[in-house]
Amino acid sequence: MNKVINKQTKTKKARELRKNMTDAEKKLWRYLRRKNIADSRFRRQHPIGNYIVDFVCIEKNLVIEVDGGQHSDRENYDVNRTRFLNNKGYKVLRFWNNEVLKDISAVLNIIYKELE
DSSP states (O other): OHHHHHHHHHHHHHHHHHHTOOHHHHHHHHHHGGGTTTTOOOEEEEEETTEEEEEEETTTTEEEEEEOGGGGGOHHHHHHHHHHHHHTTOEEEEEEHHHHHHOHHHHHHHHHHHHO
């Protein structure tokens, strides 16, 4: 029963995050959706284990995180999260909000290279 409640809670939280994406996440999502990059399908605000990742391409085991200023205060949390995802077979790419907002081309090139 606890697993069902936990899954329902994560699903509800993921839905809330999808509705309240940051400007940087919205901008990147416009490029990731509908297989726009390297014909790869991405999901947004997707639960993996106890975490909800910003974007994931399940087929290529690639997680993309878009971090704001609050992440500079949560380094230990992010390190543990990345370690968990790596242990599950995912490669994690992290971008700062300002990178996505100011130089989306560079961000997309990095993602494209990783998918190829």
